[in-house]
Amino acid sequence: MNKLLFSMVTIMTVSAALSACTTTEQVSAEHADEELDYPVSPRSDQVTDYHGNSVQEPYRWLEDVNSQTTQQWVAAQNRVTLPYLADLEQRDALKTRLTQVWNYERSSTPFRHGRFYFHFQNNGLQDQSVLYVREGLNGAPRPLLDPNQLSDDGTVSLTRVMVSPNARYLAYAISDGGSDWVEFRVRDIQSGEDLADRLTGIKFSNVSWLPDGSGFYYSRYPETPAGDADDSRSVAIYFHRIGSAQRNDRRIYDLSQYPSWNPYPEVTRDGRFLVATVTDGFSSNAVHILDLTNRDARWRRIIDYWDGLYEFIDSDANLLFFSTTAGAENGRVIAVDVNRPQPQHWQELIAERDATLREVRYVGGKFFAHYLDDAHSQIEVFNAYGRHEDSVELPGIGSVDSLTGQASHLETFFTYSSFTEPGVTLRYDIEQQQVEEIDRAQSPADLSNYRTRQVWYESDDGTAVSMFIVHRHDIELDSANPTLLYGYGGFNVALTPSYNPSYTVWLEHGGVLAIPNLRGGGEYGANWHQAGTKLNKQNVFDDFISAARYLIDEGYTSPQQLAIQGASNGGLLVGAVMTQQPSLFAAALPDVGVLDMLRYHTSSANAKAWGSDYGLATDAEEFAALHAYSPVHNVEPGVCYPATLITTGDHDDRVAPWHSYKFAAALQNAQSCDNPVLLRVETRAGHGAGTPTWMRIDQVSDQWAFLLDKLQSESQSSNLNAD
Template identity: 45%
Template sequence: MIRHALLAGAAALAIAAMPSTSIHAHEVSAETMTAPEYPATRAGDVIDTLFGQQVADPYRWLENDVRVDSEVAEWVEAQNAVTDAFLANLPGREQLKARITELTDYERFGLPYEKGGRYFYSRNDGLQNQSVLYVRDGLDGEARVLIDPNDWSDDDATALAGWSPTEDGSKLLYAIQDGGSDWRTVKVLDVMTGEVMDDTVEWVKFSGLDWAKDGSGFYYSRFPATGEGETFQALNKNHTVYFHRLGTPQSADVKVYETPDNPDLNHFAGVSDDGKYVIVTSSSGTDDRYEVSLIDRESGETRVIVPGFEHAYSYVGNRGDRFFFTTNDGAPLKKVVATDISADELEWTTIIPEAEETLGGVSLAGGHLIASYLRDAKSMIQVFDTDGAKVREVALPGIGSAGGFGGEFDKSETFYSFSSYNRPGTVYRYDIATGESSVWAQPEVDFDPEDFVVEQRFYQSKDGTRVPLFLVRSKAVADSGKAAPTLLYGYGGFNISLTPGFSASRLAWLEAGGAYAVANLRGGGEYGKAWHDGGRLNNKQNVFDDFIGAGEYLIAEGVTPAGGLAIQGGSNGGLLVGAVVNQRPDLFAAGNAAVGVMDMLRFDRFTAGRYWVDDYGYPSKEADFNVLRAYSPYHNIKSGTAYPALLVTTADTDDRVVPGHSFKYIAALQAADLGDHPQLIRIETRAGHGSGKPTDKAIEEAADILAFLGSFTGLDMTSLDD
């Protein structure tokens, strides 16, 4: 353990040599929230000459793996000691943690998935660190535990990361995630006996898991094993699809699809509805530009049906030789098309034309196509027949997000979930034939959803672009007309849409009298390809302008007072926070940059970072370099300027955005003259980019972050005692 354990030998001596305030508690109060004395951080003399510019990188040594480099481990321990002491003394922190715990303690269900008359679903009784997988024989059968990940490790940081039953429901394929890493270990369970079989597959990452229809084995994608000490940092290349036959060792697995001449490609494999084909979708990065291949399972013949990596083509399902896909080819907001794969020359026919709303997922179930749209970042679900005639729109409870609608073509039953900022996920059973929804599982919560108001507003960005924003407040705060400390969240990248969803921790923020806002920035997928393109590559500054515009709007409209605005974002959103704080430090009172991409000149050198060039560009190309250098958070800190209070959060096992990004960034912040507000980093152990995090760790982290943000925006967390 790194976070709370003393390090032996040279590490302990190095920490002991630092100023005592670096490792002992620093008293803080509501009146004195000044920065503590930071641990000493060695500044190296690394200077790169890039396209005629000299770029200093004094903290490059902090890129080294904390598990391997003792100096980095010492630094982590020292930083956490200072941060832990500061956070522990924040006013209202304990009340906030207690209330988040109460709000989290409700029964949560995943969507049921039926195979062979058995229904598989996840359930968490409230405060279980990991959700448990259950199975029922028949929808109303007695539930029994199938997999309980809470028994897998002492710290509950080992999670069930995905699962797939055979067609007859007799076997279950499942993936294990340890310590938050993206790596997966795959195993097989006998559903009747609960016995874990001998089949084990390692080095799986960014993979689907799909059975052959006869249950003889399964398809998966993996990377080659890494060298010693490289598991969490080495670039991921040579993604390959394999078939594992039950009862055989992994060494006997058959390569199904690989591209050794192009090792940068990723390959995602699934089995067609009729079981005759393996559908391999290949990508070169994060853009929706795919090549799709069909592999005949009997003959092994491979046929490329979508060549060229020019457009998005995503398999929906098939009825015989008629294959349905969604695509943005000639339809920036996407449409549904079909083709007859028995033809020598494929012709694509539009089934559901492009609409005014953005098309997301589509399923082929109950003899129909069920299409999920985004209407101004809110869910809209429509049902069509297989010739594209609209049957109906599914009635949803309000502003929120709906997901699910999977199923079998010849069965009318499907399930979906609906949630919003004031409503935890409710699971509904939907009869596709009649259009009737019925509640299958609804949580009982420790608050009244009607006490909170969810609005959607629109504001103008710097260049006049109309940007949507969700605003959530308690009715009492909304009706008062008074400004309230506000937490503004954003992402703005990779064609990812931010839609309404429930968070117990943010509800506690609302109960304390705060407001919560989510800006749907360019770079996301809310309005299709044009919206995404408007916020990436040399348009990335639009994302920052949109977020700054949201903050200015909230102040101008009296939602939040000047000096009462906090911002938060994770991953690409962490980059967002770092960039806008550099550009407008005067606008924000506090910020949380979580697991962020902070060094835009070296992001492509670690793990999955090479994929992100589709959104960010290539640091090795001069035109892209100039854009990246201009906003890179690590390289644009304005010493001599008063900065807001910042809490950077990351984790030691984050092998998506390696923690070196956050380490280097906070070291540069602490070395600069940024005024009296603290610039701190919280580094979690046995955790990664976010998925698989135990409930208790998630509650602790949320309490720390929101107490920190609330303390600098004037939100009284002690009021949660009332």
């Protein structure tokens, strides 16, 4: 039960204090070693009882992100942070070099519908990539949708595109300011003109077209009495007919009697079945189907065991193909007969392997299986009966992105990248079993000077953990290298070798990049994921701390040159390890982090679904585990914490920005040394997806300048343009 002791008098005190807080003229990087004059962050007397444990929540008032008091506080934080960062000695040079390195032409993996091929392309510094279409693989591409024309500052982004099977229409989703909320629109592909269709109340749903393109299924949230979308409740599946107003859309499947279940639709390619993937967290799901050819048909729960993940691949008459972790921690492929859906009748097409199965596409009557073998990609080809036919040769140790193609095609496309390879687009000819390169991105930087190593180290409990380390080929292991340790460790997400221009500039500056494959991630199967969840979440932090100690023991770096970075769940990772081992790191970059683990689930139904990884404070045992590492609740006065730059976006409706606000307030109040604790709040930005190029460059310029200013290294004097 909450004991609400935070009075209006306190709120008035906050407002008065903020109105008198420091101005930009009071902050200068020339005096970075002096104590910063942070905005006042008053502490309330609010206390919450959790299972008989009284927990102080002095910064609960910051959860009201739209209040004038909180907005004044955020503005005051930016008035301290932004001038500080702008005055850092290397910031302008870093921004110049980042702009140069980001400026290269790049294209996405092509995807085909009928005789038309689609791809995204960016000329280098465009804020958003443009969607192109061409008739035939060698046809002349024409722009179909340019999201850069949707806003003056590039902050309206294109988040999803779905082409109708007959390639007549394009359904696309746009996001304003990085919000997870999207609006779906429909465009005529031939004319390039939009229809009148507008669909709202949607966050994470794709649309799934009927074969004739007359309409599609999608999932949306219910409405509040005021008519607003209510994401505190679960979604339902609706059908939208092209040319009709959304208010006329039929509700097809509603599971609101199960408040945490969310159904998302997919129509089989023959149009016979509507397949609903029912989610409840990130470790398992169910599958329900509806026979669209029978008006009297009722929904059937063909897979309702919640014993693993089931991802629909494709269909063939009565057979539905799934990849699943049920009975196979590394994944396998099964065929389920809709007339006999019980597990004893399942046919295993592709058995579990030592490598981790991440994605399967059914193209040209073949299964293309994307595996991770020690956290890097490999592609294997199987026929329709599961017999292995080919191993696709990749350019090196890297990552495959976006396998595309359909059952009727005789070609599939995918893109390969690595830490030092910006992207190679490849086409696999199914009849010839041959791979050909059709596009290659060319970085303005010389990437030949860098090497990638994969090492193994031991975590606290003896578990072996892999880590990628990228650095100049002539590195000296003298403990003097500025090193960035980046991690995630959650939600079955796999961190694999892929290209990021921001890391190129870090490497050019003599930096080392280290990325460990922590428990909680998806690199090594379902058990690896589960080993970093709920009561086992501390394993993730131990793995990360052990990675830091390995880098120090092996001479790559020292605590004075070691920085840590992570975003979202990775922001939690950074917040947890810097409060557990503050002396191990010189600087920290928690970005859009989940930092209050006792109340994260209160912001939305989507956030509550994270309980499959984190657990919930409403459970006594899970509360104890959460409270033990929750960054906001483990900041202690009198401790010297690393120099910290906390970043978030005020439009972030996935991880609420109040997580970062609370953490910044707690750290600023507790910090016992001169290391700065800065909060950078980007306006017109969300959780990261769709962020325009100029904004990304600005943020990385601030982050790298902050790190290089705080890491004590002789390498700081190296030339940014050395390559």
